[in-house]
Amino acid sequence: MTEPLLPSAAPEPPREPVSGWAFWRQVAFWVMMALLALAGTAVYRLLYQPNITAAVDGPAYLYIRPGADLDEVFDSLRQPGLLARPVEFGVLAHLRDLGAKDNPTHPGRYTLPAGLGNLDLLRLLESGRQDTVAFTLKPFHYLPQLPRQAGRQLYLDTTQLHKLLADNAYLVGRYGLDTATVRTLFIPGKLRLFWPTPAAAFLDSVAARHRRFWTVARRRQANFLKMSPVQVAVLASIVQRETAQPTDKPLIAGVYLNRLRQGQPLQADPTLLWPLHGLGTRKRVLNVDKKVDSPYNTYRHKGLPPGPITTPFPQALDAVLRPAQHKYVFFCARPDGSGYSDFAETFAQHKLNARRYQHRLDSLKVLK
Known part of the structure; x- marks a missing residue:
């Protein structure tokens, strides 16, 4: 019995040699792929590779x-x-x-x-997703100081701000304040503002901070004192100029409130310097200053002056709203140079305090 014959494998067809055109076609393909890779790298570099360098002093x-x-x-x-x-x-x-x-x-x-x-x-x-700037409103005594202060921190039309602050009709219509009382609108502190801020928007932002400060509770305290927010700010501006000591502010506020209740003139030395443009440049008040003809002269005119002499901090405003309860109507600087004051109920006691302070000044002159 014979075995069946298995079919033999078909012979492989002979390989054709690679032609010159096929070779260069393969070379062109790989060159194109390389160029695409390079182009992709260039596109990635152009679009996404970090380009903002790290700064050593912050963003x-x-x-x-x-x-x-x-x-x-x-x-x-x-x-x-x-x-x-x-x-x-x-x-x-x-x-x-x-x-x-x-x-x-x-x-x-x-x-x-x-x-x-x-x-x-x-x-x-x-x-246009711009940042806000931390604008710091600092105390100022005279309105022309404000545009200069704002212009140093913001891109703001200072000329337009000058015009708005001098426009009595605009101030009364928009804020209920005139050119004398508009300074009570400015409560020193920090505000978040856009760097390019129009003058009108700047004033509106300041007014919004003012509204936030004057809460219902603070307005109730002002009503209890029979004072408006403007009057509180005017008195607070005097208190702020009288002392830098936080614990003395409510005491001095109480002194001035006692004088107002008794119908006495305030006789506040800082109010004499304001019409003379001496706030910030002079430390002492002379007797001749008491003769200045101005409604801000609280030696000659009873009651509060027509406007603030500076822009009071919130601490000074709260010192007036929550004054110390006492019977003092006099105060003078302590002779130890601490910045605190000695208080008195009678003029005789006040003269003794003032004499001690004057004695210290005379001693310092001798030492010099």
Whole structure:
């Protein structure tokens, strides 16, 4: 019995040699892949690779003023140490037409976190998501000092602010205050504001802080004293100029309130310096100052002056709203130079306190 024959394997077809065209076609393919990889790397670098450098003194900020064009923005971004590759950002910004009519720059202050890439930086500027600035309102004695103070911290039209502060009709209509009492609107402290802030918006922000301070409880305390918030602020401005010691403020407020109740003139030395523009430049009051012809002369005129002599801190306002209860109507500086005051109910006791203080001054003159 014979075994069946198995079919033999088919012979492999002969391999054709690779032609020159096929070889170069493969070379071209790999070259194209390499170019695409390089292009992808370049695109990634252009869009996403960190371009904002880390600053040693905190976050970096970009300030864009109203009306700034793209060149001004580039000039700000080219400041040393801000962008690692400013040319790349410029290329991308031009490709997206940043600064054009349909894609304008937005004014403001922008925080630029370290490691931010070009695309995220561009989106931030296109969105207009600006920061707020921690504006510190400091005490001031005279209205012209305010625009200068605000202009140092904000991009603000100081000329317009001057005009608004001098416009009696505007102040009365919007805030119920005139040019003399508008200074009671300003309570020193911190505000969060946009860097480019219009003058009217600045005043509205100050007014909002004023409303937040004057709570129902504080207004009730003012009513108990038979005083308006403006009158409280006027008296608080005097108290603030009389002492820097927190524990003495309620005591001095009580002295002045006692004088008002008894119909006595306040006889507050700081009010003599205000019409002479001496607040902040003079420490002592002379007898000749008591003759100044001004409604702020509380030696010649009874009651409160027509406006504050400075912008009082919240602590001074609260000292008037919660004064110390006592019968003192006199006070004078202690001779130890501590900044505290000695208080008296009678003029005779006050003269003894004043004599001790004067004796110290005379001793210091001898030592000099």
